[in-house]
Amino acid sequence: xxxxxxxxxxxxxxxxxxxxxxxxxxxxxxxxxxxxxxxxxxxxxxxxxxxxxxxxxxxxxxxxxxxxxxxxxxxxxxxxxxxxxxxxxxxxxxxxxxxxxxxxxxxxxxxxxxxxxxxxxxxxxxxxxxxxxxxxxxxxxxxxxxxxxxxxxxxxxxxxxxxxxxxxxxxxxxxxxxxxxxxxxxxxxxxxxxxxxxxxx
Amino acid sequence: xxxxxxxxxxxxxxxxxxxxxxxxxxxxxxxxxxxxxxxxxxxxxxxxxxxxxxxxxxxxxxxxxxxxxxxxxxxxxxxxxxxxxxxxxxxxxxxxxxxxxxxxxxxxxxxxxxxxxxxxxxxxxxxxxxxxxxxxxxxxxxxxxxxxxxxxxxxxxxxxxxxxxxxxxxxxxxxxxxxxxxxxxxxxxxxxxxxxxxxxxxxxxxxxxxxxxxxxxxxxxxxxxxxxxxxxxxxxxxxxxxxxxxxxxxxxxxxxxxxxxxxxxxxxxxxxxxxxxxxxxxxxxxxxxxxxxxxxxxxxxxxxxxxxxxxxxxxxxxxxxxxxxxxxxxxxxxxxxxxxxxxxxxxxxxxxxxxxxxxxxxxxxxxxxxxxxxxxxxxxxxxx
Numbered sequence: 001x002x003x004x005x006x007x008x009x010x011x012x013x014x015x016x017x018x019x020x021x022x023x024x025x026x027x028x029x030x031x032x033x034x035x036x037x038x039x040x041x042x043x044x045x046x047x048x049x050x051x052x053x054x055x056x057x058x059x060x061x062x063x064x065x066x067x068x069x070x071x072x073x074x075x076x077x078x079x080x081x082x083x084x085x086x087x088x089x090x091x092x093x094x095x096x097x098x099x100x101x102x103x104x105x106x107x108x109x110x111x112x113x114x115x116x117x118x119x120x121x122x123x124x125x126x127x128x129x130x131x132x133x134x135x136x137x138x139x140x141x142x143x144x145x146x147x148x149x150x151x152x153x154x155x156x157x158x159x160x161x162x163x164x165x166x167x168x169x170x171x172x173x174x175x176x177x178x179x180x181x182x183x184x185x186x187x188x189x190x191x192x193x194x195x196x197x198x199x200x201x
Numbered sequence: 202x203x204x205x206x207x208x209x210x211x212x213x214x215x216x217x218x219x220x221x222x223x224x225x226x227x228x229x230x231x232x233x234x235x236x237x238x239x240x241x242x243x244x245x246x247x248x249x250x251x252x253x254x255x256x257x258x259x260x261x262x263x264x265x266x267x268x269x270x271x272x273x274x275x276x277x278x279x280x281x282x283x284x285x286x287x288x289x290x291x292x293x294x295x296x297x298x299x300x301x302x303x304x305x306x307x308x309x310x311x312x313x314x315x316x317x318x319x320x321x322x323x324x325x326x327x328x329x330x331x332x333x334x335x336x337x338x339x340x341x342x343x344x345x346x347x348x349x350x351x352x353x354x355x356x357x358x359x360x361x362x363x364x365x366x367x368x369x370x371x372x373x374x375x376x377x378x379x380x381x382x383x384x385x386x387x388x389x390x391x392x393x394x395x396x397x398x399x400x401x402x403x404x405x406x407x408x409x410x411x412x413x414x415x416x417x418x419x420x421x422x423x424x425x426x427x428x429x430x431x432x433x434x435x436x437x438x439x440x441x442x443x444x445x446x447x448x449x450x451x452x453x454x455x456x457x458x459x460x461x462x463x464x465x466x467x468x469x470x471x472x473x474x475x476x477x478x479x480x481x482x483x484x485x486x487x488x489x490x491x492x493x494x495x496x497x498x499x500x501x502x503x504x505x506x507x508x509x510x511x512x513x514x515x516x517x518x519x520x521x522x523x524x525x526x527x528x529x530x531x532x533x534x535x536x537x538x539x540x541x542x543x544x545x546x547x548x549x550x551x552x553x554x555x556x557x558x559x560x561x562x563x564x565x566x567x568x569x570x571x572x573x574x575x576x577x578x579x580x581x582x583x584x585x
């Protein structure tokens with residue numbers, strides 16, 4: 001039994017289509033795999049986008065390098081599931097900034113936590129105190145990942161706040177839902193102001 | 202539970218769990234191991250709700266033993282593990298081949314040998330999945346490459362195991378197991394579910410391992426009233442040990458021929474842009490995704506490349522390689538090991554063609570660029 005595919009839609013990359021390659025990087029325990037999962041889930045929940053999320057982490061439960069790749073595409077198929085040339089890089093620590101900045105496209109957007117990645121020279125860089133904001137506004141640094149999800153969602157626009165809310169609400173149980181929805185809202189509001197930085201190709 | 206028909210984002214391991222439930226799995230025994238643990242977690246959560254049983258055993262040997270027992274008692278049964286656990290299961294896997302017990306064993310590949318790279322991807326158990334236990338037998342191994350395919354091939358693994366009365370190994374890799382991707386649960390009535398062939402004759406006439414034209418015997422669950430014996434020793438049609446030359450030969454040939462007689466039915470693959478291809482990539486699992494990307498990118502540079510994605514790895518589809526190699530000038534076999542499947546491709550290719558591996562074995566998913574590089578090398582060799 002077999003399937004044969006030839007010249008199907010996915011290969012005719014028309015002008016309206018786009019493919020976004022996003023990498024969220026930091027250290028284990030910062031919730032970046034969860035963040036990637038929620039971003040990808042929101043994209044799929046729109047019903048018009050395809051998304052794949054993959055991850056890379058060490059055997060430790062906390063600490064060690066951790067990263068999550070999300071590809072969001074308007075095309076039917078996403079073949080290679082990892083990010084290659086980044087449209088967007090989120091770095092939660094200095095190490096991941098230095099490690100992945102060479103992969104950022106020339107017009108790509110860099111987002112860093114300004115308290116942990118002090119010096120960035122890229123023109124298209126956005127600095128925001130994710131972890132500090134999580135502490136002061138939500139009462140826990142853990143929510144920084146969902147602020148980042150909102151921030152990225154606001155910046156890339158294509159996913160929309162409704163799908164993001166649905167993805168957050170369905171990913172946390174009662175006890176954490178409200179706090180994370182609030183974190184999402186804070187991030188989305190700030191991120192939307194940066195949306196002119198993103199060019200979809 | 203999954204909303205049927207609505208696209209959602211789920212992990213490969215979870216899709217495996219949904220596939221097992223859709224196929225009618227009612228028993229799971231296992232021992233947690235990265236990167237397969239989410240399958241056990243899912244089954245522990247979902248099976249009891251449906252009247253099924255989940256047992257966490259003391260180790261992987263015990264796990265497969267429990268699964269074999271459940272299957273002989275009539276349940277559709279599965280276990281899931283990764284490299285080190287799969288090695289421990291080999292003895293009982295051999296017992297299941299010998300006793301013609303339908304079981305599904307999921308092996309989510311990570312780097313090896315030994316404990317290797319627990320959180321990183323690999324395809325280095327490719328040969329082990331086909332030839333792990335000692336003795337002569339014919340393994341059936343399926344390998345999906347996307348979350349949707351994981352669901353599909355888990356169902357197919359159960360169907361093949363039940364139809365052929367043999368273990369079926371579902372070979373995944375860490376990337377696929379942990380990858381989250383769009384998934385649509387197909388409507389239940391669209392899913393083909395096959396059950397094992399059961400006896401209808403009077404009790405006295407029943408032979409559990411009866412020689413039949415297609416080599417498939419009737420399977421009666423223990424306790425149903427039909428009497429037979431089960432042993433790992435070479436046995437006669439009633440299941441009792443034998444060393445009579447004819448019975449030994451017939452028994453072993455039955456194990457092989459029941460698979461080979463139905464090989465075409467259970468050989469799954471996808472041809473991707475092979476119609477006009479001069480160059481062929483052969484790959485499976487997540488490496489096939491990198492290969493598809495490589496095909497598209499190579500074609501932008503006017504190189505006519507196609508991909509044969511194997512979804513059945515064992516028994517190896519020699520006929521497919523022979524058919525596709527007819528108009529081909531060279532082959533690249535892309536795999537995340539030091540070159541395991543390439544041996545089979547070379548053996549099955551009837552023409553003298555340049556066949557080169559694109560290999561990666563550092564725990565990272567092979568990239569389209571690495572495959573394109575190997576294509577260029579094969580291309581260059583041919584030009585010279």
